[in-house]
Amino acid sequence: MTVVLPVARTENLHLEQLPDELIVYDTACNKAHCLSPTAASVWRNCDGQKTAEDISVQLQKEGIGADKEMVWMTLHRLSKLNLLAEKIVLPQNAILSSRRDLMKKVAAAGGVFVVLTATIAAPTVARASSGGGVLIG
Amino acid sequence: MVSHPVSKVLGGQRQSRDLLSRTGSAQNDLRGKAFGGTVRANHESRSGNRSLRDSVVFSAWGVPISIRTNDAEIIPRLLDHLPPDAKPTSAAPKRLYTLLMATTNRSSDPAGPSGGAASLSETERPANANDTYELKAGGVTLLKTNDLTEVLEALESDVQLQIADMCEQGLFVHAGVVGWRGRAILIPGLSGSGKTTLVAALVKAGATYYSDEYAVLDQDGRVHPYARRLSIRVAHVSLRMRCRPDDLGGTRGVDPLSVGLIAVTRYRFGANWRPRLLSPGRAVLALIDNTVSIRRRPQSALATLRCAVSKALALESARGEASEMPELLFRQADDQRPSNWLT
Numbered sequence: 001m002t003v004v005l006p007v008a009r010t011e012n013l014h015l016e017q018l019p020d021e022l023i024v025y026d027t028a029c030n031k032a033h034c035l036s037p038t039a040a041s042v043w044r045n046c047d048g049q050k051t052a053e054d055i056s057v058q059l060q061k062e063g064i065g066a067d068k069e070m071v072w073m074t075l076h077r078l079s080k081l082n083l084l085a086e087k088i089v090l091p092q093n094a095i096l097s098s099r100r101d102l103m104k105k106v107a108a109a110g111g112v113f114v115v116l117t118a119t120i121a122a123p124t125v126a127r128a129s130s131g132g133g134v135l136i137g
Numbered sequence: 138m139v140s141h142p143v144s145k146v147l148g149g150q151r152q153s154r155d156l157l158s159r160t161g162s163a164q165n166d167l168r169g170k171a172f173g174g175t176v177r178a179n180h181e182s183r184s185g186n187r188s189l190r191d192s193v194v195f196s197a198w199g200v201p202i203s204i205r206t207n208d209a210e211i212i213p214r215l216l217d218h219l220p221p222d223a224k225p226t227s228a229a230p231k232r233l234y235t236l237l238m239a240t241t242n243r244s245s246d247p248a249g250p251s252g253g254a255a256s257l258s259e260t261e262r263p264a265n266a267n268d269t270y271e272l273k274a275g276g277v278t279l280l281k282t283n284d285l286t287e288v289l290e291a292l293e294s295d296v297q298l299q300i301a302d303m304c305e306q307g308l309f310v311h312a313g314v315v316g317w318r319g320r321a322i323l324i325p326g327l328s329g330s331g332k333t334t335l336v337a338a339l340v341k342a343g344a345t346y347y348s349d350e351y352a353v354l355d356q357d358g359r360v361h362p363y364a365r366r367l368s369i370r371v372a373h374v375s376l377r378m379r380c381r382p383d384d385l386g387g388t389r390g391v392d393p394l395s396v397g398l399i400a401v402t403r404y405r406f407g408a409n410w411r412p413r414l415l416s417p418g419r420a421v422l423a424l425i426d427n428t429v430s431i432r433r434r435p436q437s438a439l440a441t442l443r444c445a446v447s448k449a450l451a452l453e454s455a456r457g458e459a460s461e462m463p464e465l466l467f468r469q470a471d472d473q474r475p476s477n478w479l480t
Contacts (some may be wrong), residue, residue: 021418
């Protein structure tokens with residue numbers, strides 16, 4: 001069985017740490033992401049040395065109640081946002097809970113931060129004047 | 138006060154949108170004095186049937202701009218469309234505009250074909266259906282029209298946008314801004330979202346006018362005034378009324394303010410204000426969506442926006458009529474949660 005050791009991407013990213021959340025601006029595609037404390041902590045622990053289970057243990061130490069399943073869900077989201085050095089493929093049986101149960105876990109772990117990540121396409125000069133931004137996810 | 142007659146519809150197009158220019162001859166005189174020395178003869182270059190002799194060279198927010206024209210008579214009106222705090226400059230312009238006027242059948246009567254010259258001020262230029270105006274920037278045509286007001290508004294809009302993008306002194310976020318009890322209320326939003334109408338309502342209710350177009354943020358996240366004339370859309374018609382805050386019984390802000398409330402909203406008929414709290418991160422995303430130069434300088438923009446939201450309450454909701462909003466927003470601004478929005 002292949003062991004997945006996720007690595008956070010570092011190139012072409014500008015980071016801005018807020019009190020709890022992390023803003024990540026991707027200059028490669030001009031998108032801005034807001035990572036919840038849970039997602040930010042998972043991403044920070046993607047150092048190529050830790051498995052999903054290791055990351056879950058680390059998060060517990062940080063006071064974030066995220067189990068292995070939630071970590072896999074977050075990794076999957078980060079991968080879709082292209083914030084990992086390499087795309088990851090979810091192992092079979094990585095996520096067994098229903099979507100509803102997963103959302104409950106996210107809410108339980110995140111408190112008021114019920115959304116793991118939010119993304120917006122950065123406007124061009126002209127569009128910033130006329131507006132019309134779309135919040136993605 | 139200068140009143141501009143509504144221009145006739147030309148070729149079935151929309152009417153002149155500048156119903157009432159309220160800058161008045163006094164303000165034009167002030168600007169004329171400020172710019173008199175820089176409205177200068179330029180090297181002649183042939184363009185159309187007149188040469189480009191006159192130019193206005195100014196700087197606003199550290200961005201030097203040059204506007205050249207072959208029609209000196211429109212200079213007073215052009216000055217009226219410069220951005221707030223524009224000052225003469227000798228710096229090399231970063232953006233070059235030309236405003237060309239061509240006429241095919243100019244009336245010999247100085248009052249113009251409509252007559253009634255005695256009722257027009259010296260800055261008034263009779264409309265002539267045969268005048269064509271072409272606005273260019275860097276050699277590229279932005280607009281060609283018979284409507285002088287339309288071309289001046291297009292020029293104003295493009296100048297503003299270029300300054301907003303090129304300015305290094307501040308971060309321009311497309312937003313309405315008012316001051317309320319020493320803090321700023323920011324209303325980020327797109328054109329057509331109703332923010333000017335909302336800003337006007339807040340000013341009428343006692344808030345201090347900062348801008349209906351841009352929140353200009355310094356590196357500490359404070360908002361500086363960008364107090365252009367409000368451009369209020371007249372209901373149900375494609376016309377805009379330009380007015381100053383004192384026309385609404387309000388005052389203009391001077392000092393930079395820290396942000397107290399960010400109201401992410403847009404008008405929707407029949408909507409009720411039912412705000413949901415935005416996290417600081419979501420508030421930053423809402424501001425990013427309206428930040429003109431975010432792509433050009435994301436790192437410094439993010440740092441500025443972080444400061445701007447750090448002590449602000451951020452709310453999001455659709456809204457109904459603007460007249461219903463001042464009390465609601467003022468109450469939110471007064472009754473803020475602690476800076477740690479989680480508690």
